[in-house]
Amino acid sequence: MSHRHQTVLAASFEPVRGQRLSTMIVEQLQSAIFSGAIAEGSRLPPERELMARFEASRASVQEAVHILERTGLVVIRRGAAGGAFVTRPDFLKIGSMLKLMLQANRFALGELYEARLLIEPGGAEIAARLATTEDISNLRATIQFHREIPADMPSPIGRNFHYLLACITANPLISMLVSSLLGVAQAYRLQQPLATRSERLLAHEQITDAMEARDGVLARQILETHLRCLLRQAQQS
Amino acid sequence: MSHRHQTVLAASFEPVRGQRLSTMIVEQLQSAIFSGAIAEGSRLPPERELMARFEASRASVQEAVHILERTGLVVIRRGAAGGAFVTRPDFLKIGSMLKLMLQANRFALGELYEARLLIEPGGAEIAARLATTEDISNLRATIQFHREIPADMPSPIGRNFHYLLACITANPLISMLVSSLLGVAQAYRLQQPLATRSERLLAHEQITDAMEARDGVLARQILETHLRCLLRQAQQS
DNA sequence: TCCGTCTAAATGTCAGACATTTGGTAGGTA
DNA sequence: TACCTACCAAATGTCTGACATTTAGACGGA
Structure with missing residues (x-):
């Protein structure tokens, strides 16, 4: 057994060096x-x-399940009727994870706005087609909300105008992408707010007006102008 | 000790119910x-x-470090000079995680194309501004590559036309978002390819031509038309 | 009916051991 | 000197068995 390295010209060259056990368990559970x-x-x-099924120790199995929970694929409850229950990762959680990882690579603020500029204006146009009167009043309520809270208080994502707008598209993929980008944006904005509050609120109001008038193209244009302005500022600083 | 539930009106109502140890360790290491x-x-x-530092068992510490590795914040090497080395998560890894989580929510194929339609055409326009002659020849090489391989063989992401296009924008955020969406798309496409191969290749060639001519608007239009056509098909099926 | 209490099932954590991988070092040989 | 080999030590990977904690549900008494 101590001469494993003197292998006698093995027929197969594949190293097949097993990954970590927990990793392989994660993969199997995931695909299941x-x-x-x-x-x-x-x-x-x-x-x-x-x-017993995986023929692995409890530590490995447990680590795998914990990783699944962190990924958002299961929630784990302790106690008698507890266990790991399959769930769907809500996209707020996904967004926060993405934000975390984006934070690790330090992106230029300009790159962030450039990405938002790709998604959000088009999203606004779609939203304008689909918005119900309830959606509109939601947007107005959020604007009012931001008018009232102190400027230094970060608002929850559910009260973020751009996020709400994205949700109106009824495309969870879009709301997810937007919420991720906003999460990153928030981490930056704590350092230096680019737009003044009044500028931001004004743009939000104009967009809402355009949506109420069902003018998707206008809503898109306003948002695009707004973001492009911020992008220019970001590139200068 | 058996009457813990008869708490005597605790001064603080905070449950402070400790999270998992590994989770708290992850957080501390992350912020470090x-x-x-x-x-x-x-x-x-x-x-x-x-x-010793965290006063936790090796299992907990190890799980935390493994999670960090999965997040892409460290790489772990075994052996003598091994350990967990701080690294930066490259955006392909981030993209694959995002893809994973997108995959968990089962989206309609149409939603996927709708999202791509927001990002990619605008991305193509940016790319047309920045593309070097080397980028162009890369694109052509990829088209040729796809012309030659058998249709049923899935190509690696590095050979994906749309991904390469996104990379030319020089905005890692954009390439990441696109690679995620493409990853999800691939999972679907295995079931039913929407566009014929010749249609796809033709569109790719036209886009490359437009980029070579530095006509960003045209490149955008072609890609938009191409995707919108696929979107329609997806909504019908 | 409304409580407490007990129980069992499940996860959370730990300690210690052994297995494996791998860089480095010391020594021998051409 | 240059190279090869064997060995060692440091580090992670894994297992085992135990104990701690949480919690739903069953049971029973006022």
């Missing part, structure tokens, strides 16, 4: 979840049973 | 990394030492 073999809301087998 | 207290490229203390 994606394939629908484990339905949403149902419970994964308890750890002891997974141990 | 983000703050720069642990420089990029340097090594985290070995597990035994982290055990």
Whole structure:
């Protein structure tokens, strides 16, 4: 056993050096979840049973399940009827994770606005087509909300005008992407707010007006101008 | 000790129910990394030492470090001079995680194209401004590559026309978003390819031609038309 | 009916051991 | 000197078995 390196010209050159056990378990569970073999809301087998199935220690199994929870694929409840329940990662959680990782690479602020400029104006146009009167009044309420709270208080994402706008598109992919970008933006903005509050509120109001008039093109233009202005400022600083 | 629930009107109502140990360790290490207290490229203390610092078991510490690795914040090397080295998550890795989470929510194919329609045409316009002759020949090489490989063989992301296009924007945020969306798209496309190969290749060639002519608007239009056509098909099916 | 209490199932954590990987070092040999 | 080999030590990977904690539900008494 001590002469493993004197291998006698093995037929297969594949190293197949196993990954970490927990990683492989994660992958198997993931594909089981994606394939629908484990339905949403149902419970994964308890750890002891997974141990037996994967022929791994509890530590490895547990780490795998914890990673799944961190990814947002399951929630773990302790106690008698507890366990790991398959769930759907809500896109706020996804956004916050993305934000975290974006934060690690330090992007230029300009790059951020450039990306927003790609998504949001087009999103506004779609939103204008779909907005209900309730959506509109939601937007107005948010504007009012921001008018009242102190400027230094960061507002929750649910009260963010741009996020609400994205949600109106009824395309979860879009709202997710926007919420991620906004999360990154927030981390930057704490350092240096680019637009004055009144400028921002004015733009938001104009956009809402345009949407109420069902003028998608106008809404798009205003948002585009607004963001492009911020982009220029960001590139200068 | 068995009457814990008869708490005598605690002064603080905060449950402060401790999170998982590994989670708290992850957070501390993360903020240490983000703050720069642990420089990029340097090594985290070995597990035994982290055990002592956090007063936790090796299992907890190890799980935390593994999670950091999964997040892309460190790479772990085994062996003598091994350990967890602080690194920067490259955006392909981030993109793949985003893709994973997008995949978990099952989107309609139409929503996917709608999102791509927001990002990619604008991205193409930016790319047309910045493309070098080398970029152009890269694009052509990719088209040729796809012309030659069998249709059923999935191509690597580095050979994906749309991804290359996004990379030319020189905005890592954009390439990341696009690569994520493409990843999701790939999972779908295995089921049903919407565009015929010749249609796709033709569109790609036209876009490249437009970029070579520095006609950003045209490149944008072609890509937009192409995607919008696919979107319509997706909505019908 | 409304409580407390107990129980069992499940996760959370720990300690210690052994296995594996891998860089470096010391020594021998051409 | 240059190269190869064997060995060592540091570090992560994994397992085992135990104990701690949480919590839903069952059981029973006022």
